[in-house]
Amino acid sequence: MSYYKKLTATDLIKISGFVPRNRILWKNEINEEYSHDELTTEHYYPEMVVKINSTQEVSNILKYANEHKIAVTVRGAGTGLVGAAVALKGGIVLDMTMMNHxxxxxxxxxxxxxxxxxxxxxxxxxxxxxxxxxxxxxxxxxxxxxxxxxxxxxxxxxxxxxxxxxxxxxxxxxxxxxxxxxxxxxxxxxxxxxxxxxxxxxxxxxxxxxxxxxxxxxxxxxxxxxxxxxxxxxxxxx
Known part of the structure; x- marks a missing residue:
């Protein structure tokens, strides 16, 4: 049995309280690009992608994920070759590309x-x-x-x-x-x-x-x- 909790519709509702729903990709809304980095040999889809806009959003989501044992992977442009941005355990991917100021x-x-x-x-x-x-x-x-x-x-x-x-x-x-x-x-x-x-x-x-x-x-x-x-x-x- 996996250590990490699988996301449910309840988690989507809760996280939508931290980040507007239009900046959240949920299950079938998630593009193929989020399943890999530039190495492209392994594909693992997250259950949710959140497009982050502030430090406080990151804080709120990590606190919630920590309390509910949800896996979190952070992602930038996805140009790496080491798999660091690939969601091996599913869960949430935090897309940081909007924090570009x-x-x-x-x-x-x-x-x-x-x-x-x-x-x-x-x-x-x-x-x-x-x-x-x-x-x-x-x-x-x-x-x-x-x-x-x-x-x-x-x-x-x-x-x-x-x-x-x-x-x-x-x-x-x-x-x-x-x-x-x-x-x-x-x-x-x-x-x-x-x-x-x-x-x-x-x-x-x-x-x-x-x-x-x-x-x-x-x-x-x-x-x-x-x-x-x-x-x-x-x-x-x-």
Whole structure:
């Protein structure tokens, strides 16, 4: 017998009290795209998809799901290749793509505060127009920044600049019981206590759901050069 409760019409009514019904997909309303990520080798349909619009909605749903033992999977753009956005146990998928707002560009402290549904290509374009640079550059530009944080995405620039973890200053996270917590801060020196921010980064949604992100920026480089350098073998490259 499964540990997780199967959703019923009663659950739909209750969750419709947290989120308008027009932002909920129920059973046969759920599109095929929600059954897989870009790997597409395994298909598992959720019983419900909720299109999230605020931190409080995430909190309310997680609290309800925790009390009733309902499985919850968080999903961004679904561009991953590791199955983290696939609802293996059915239950509820939280679609975070509507939380896609730029909240604050702090030019003095070189930080950008965004919601998790912001696409990586939109983030890069936004800051570059202002004369700033967000270095992490994973191959999939249509991924969300929330997904990048959940997988600690790297990319071709990682050798020079580092990975996603190196550019996250602070996170707002909703825990499984619905608690809303904040980890990290805008300041560079923030070393007291456990480093829970870095624990969340790369955890693929298993520890909490990220609902707000403060990113570190750099000044925009004057030049950007990509090189393709062939070698006859690995030893010569080294």
């Amino acid at each position: 730029f909240l604050e560009l702090d030019e003095e402290n070189l930080t950008l505060t965004v919601e998790p549904g912001v696409l990586l290509m939109d983030l890069a374009s936004y800051v570059e127009k202002k004369g700033f640079f967000y270095p992490p550059d994973p191959g999939e530009k249509s991924a969300t920044i929330g997904g990048n944080i959940s997988t600690n995405a790297g990319g071709m620039r990682a050798v020079k600049y580092g990975v996603t973890r190196d550019y996250v200053r602070a996170l707002e996270v909703v825990l499984a019981d619905g608690s809303i917590v904040e980890f990290g801060g805008k300041v560079v020196k923030n070393s007291s206590g456990y480093d829970l921010k870095d624990l969340i980064i790369g955890s693929e949604g298993t520890l909490g759901i990220v609902t707000k992100i403060v990113l570190k920026l750099l000044p925009l480089p004057k030049k950007n050069i990509s090189l393709l350098i062939p070698y006859q073998n690995l030893e010569k490259a080294i």
